[in-house]
Amino acid sequence: MLLILSHKITLICFIRMERTLLDSEDNLKRGTWTAEEDQNLIAYIQKHGEGGWRSLPEKAGLRRCGKSCRLRWLNYLRPGVKRGDFTSEEAQSIIELHAALGNRWAAIARHLPKRTDNEIKNYWNAHLKKRLVNMGIDPVTHKPVGTTPGASSSENSNNTVVNTDPMIIHEENATSKESEPPQQPTSSRSTSASALLLNKLATRVTTLQCFDLDPLRAFSSLQPMSFNGNTSNASADSESSTATICHPTSSCQGNNASIAPDTSDYWLDNISDPLTTPLNCLDLSNIVLSPVSADHGNVGDDVGVSVDANIEYSDLSNALSILEGNASEPANSCSSTSSRVLDDMASKLASLRSFDELQDWQNTNTIPPGPIQGDHSVITTTTGDGGLSACDINIEDMIFDTVGSAVFYKPNYLENELEPSYLFDIP
DNA sequence: AAATTTTCCAACCGCTGTCTT
DNA sequence: CAAGACAGCGGTTGGAAAATT
Numbered sequence: 001m002l003l004i005l006s007h008k009i010t011l012i013c014f015i016r017m018e019r020t021l022l023d024s025e026d027n028l029k030r031g032t033w034t035a036e037e038d039q040n041l042i043a044y045i046q047k048h049g050e051g052g053w054r055s056l057p058e059k060a061g062l063r064r065c066g067k068s069c070r071l072r073w074l075n076y077l078r079p080g081v082k083r084g085d086f087t088s089e090e091a092q093s094i095i096e097l098h099a100a101l102g103n104r105w106a107a108i109a110r111h112l113p114k115r116t117d118n119e120i121k122n123y124w125n126a127h128l129k130k131r132l133v134n135m136g137i138d139p140v141t142h143k144p145v146g147t148t149p150g151a152s153s154s155e156n157s158n159n160t161v162v163n164t165d166p167m168i169i170h171e172e173n174a175t176s177k178e179s180e181p182p183q184q185p186t187s188s189r190s191t192s193a194s195a196l197l198l199n200k201l202a203t204r205v206t207t208l209q210c211f212d213l214d215p216l217r218a219f220s221s222l223q224p225m226s227f228n229g230n231t232s233n234a235s236a237d238s239e240s241s242t243a244t245i246c247h248p249t250s251s252c253q254g255n256n257a258s259i260a261p262d263t264s265d266y267w268l269d270n271i272s273d274p275l276t277t278p279l280n281c282l283d284l285s286n287i288v289l290s291p292v293s294a295d296h297g298n299v300g301d302d303v304g305v306s307v308d309a310n311i312e313y314s315d316l317s318n319a320l321s322i323l324e325g326n327a328s329e330p331a332n333s334c335s336s337t338s339s340r341v342l343d344d345m346a347s348k349l350a351s352l353r354s355f356d357e358l359q360d361w362q363n364t365n366t367i368p369p370g371p372i373q374g375d376h377s378v379i380t381t382t383t384g385d386g387g388l389s390a391c392d393i394n395i396e397d398m399i400f401d402t403v404g405s406a407v408f409y410k411p412n413y414l415e416n417e418l419e420p421s422y423l424f425d426i427p
Numbered sequence: 428a429a430a431t432t433t434t435c436c437a438a439c440c441g442c443t444g445t446c447t448t
Numbered sequence: 449c450a451a452g453a454c455a456g457c458g459g460t461t462g463g464a465a466a467a468t469t
Contacts, residue, residue, distance in 0.1 A: 031462085032437070054454070070455075071438065106457060117457075118437080126435050 029063040033072055037062055041069055042077055075116045082114035086123055094120055095128055099142040 029037075044060035050073070053066035062069060075081065086094075090112060097108040105117035105124075112120065129139040 030439075032464090051455090065439095066454085067440085068438075074456095075437080103458070121458075122436050 028065050028068075030068070033064075033076075037064070038072070038077055041073060045073060045077075071118075075118050080114055081116060083119065086127075090115070091123075091128060094124060095132070095142075098124065098128075098139075 040060050040062055044056065048059075053070040056062075056066055056069050057064050060069070064072075076083075093112060094108060097111055101107050103121075105121040109115055109117040109120050132139040132142070
């Protein structure tokens with residue numbers, strides 16, 4: 001019996017060796033790269049440049065396939081590649097971006113300089129996904145488990161998660177381990193329409209890499225493309241239509257295009273004056289424009305917004321007016337904190353005339369974070385505004401909480417390791 | 428200390444889109 | 449326009465290292 005078992009193990013080991021350590025049928029080496037191979041590859045690319053991967057191995061004296069060489073170079077050997085030790089900021093970004101982009105690792109990687117898609121993917125699978133699960137969050141939908149029946153429904157046919165709700169993630173405290181069950185969000189889902197819209201915009205703002213991702217300006221260029229071309233009579237459209245604004249050079253067209261290409265480089269390289277060029281490159285696939293059956297809330301007391309998972313407008317033209325800062329009603333007529341904040345955002349963003357201005361604004365916190373009022377050791381998540389007023393809000397501090405409600409996130413509180421539970425829904 | 432299991436990530440594979448001929 | 453080459457992407461896997469029994 002033991003003998004048979006021993007033979008069996010030996011056989012398995014032999015098969016494994018043959019697959020992984022020894023040369024394959026095509027005489028190509030597989031498995032871990034040696035230092036010598038790395039050196040050969042680096043030397044060759046330094047001399048001849050990247051590209052021509054198929055013929056590269058032979059020229060470089062490597063018994064590897066071209067794909068393997070390319071992967072090795074791009075993910076590990078290429079200068080500037082940052083490896084290991086993700087910062088809390090990077091982890092936060094990955095979660096936010098994953099909420100917005102789904103498993104589009106390459107797209108996510110473009111927002112994290114020096115990180116490769118492969119490493120981000122691994123980090124997500126090995127760490128972040130588990131962290132979310134432990135917190136009771138569905139890593140696919142980024143919503144609490146149990147609140148999203150048919151979680152996969154949030155993914156479209158391209159396997160792209162269209163939910164954009166990122167969530168706050170608190171750095172794991174190494175000193176205070178487990179024993180505590182995963183903390184479930186204590187706040188109820190916000191029913192504020194304004195808050196939901198604000199969420200969407202805040203998400204975009206916090207991940208802005210370039211002026212072209214200005215969500216408010218994009219709304220302007222969204223108008224002629226939405227509602228199947230009918231912008232004045234939203235109610236005629238009985239189905240929710242997904243609006244995607246396409247890259248100027250992209251072939252994607254129409255309402256159902258789900259993935260907009262990364263456009264940062266294009267805009268930075270080609271657009272000097274945003275005012276003279278239509279801003280039409282923002283992927284708004286998560287923002288669904290459709291008629292609403294009831295006015296659940298107001299944005300600037302004008303725009304009806306549904307409370308479904310998607311932002312919906314009953315009156316796009318009014319919405320645009322508000323978002324462009326041309327609303328007839330002043331901000332103080334807003335019905336809620338989030339409305340006021342939204343107005344502030346709209347006014348500010350609409351006033352920006354260049355990417356530089358946007359950066360300046362972000363850098364100088366034109367809308368400064370004010371002192372948070374209230375007892376944060378008591379407040380975990382609340383359905384109120386936590387004592388914040390609109391003028392206290394720094395847009396960069398906005399982010400989703402775990403239930404998809406708008407919150408205010410003060411990074412400096414995390415950094416200082418103060419009470420981390422300072423999530424505030426916006427009513 | 429040894430055996431076993433789990434974790435994590437480097438690398439591979441298959442597929443798709445784009446470019447070139 | 450078709451076919452092949454190529455680059456890039458995302459899912460999966462093998463196995464070394466770490467953790468646990």
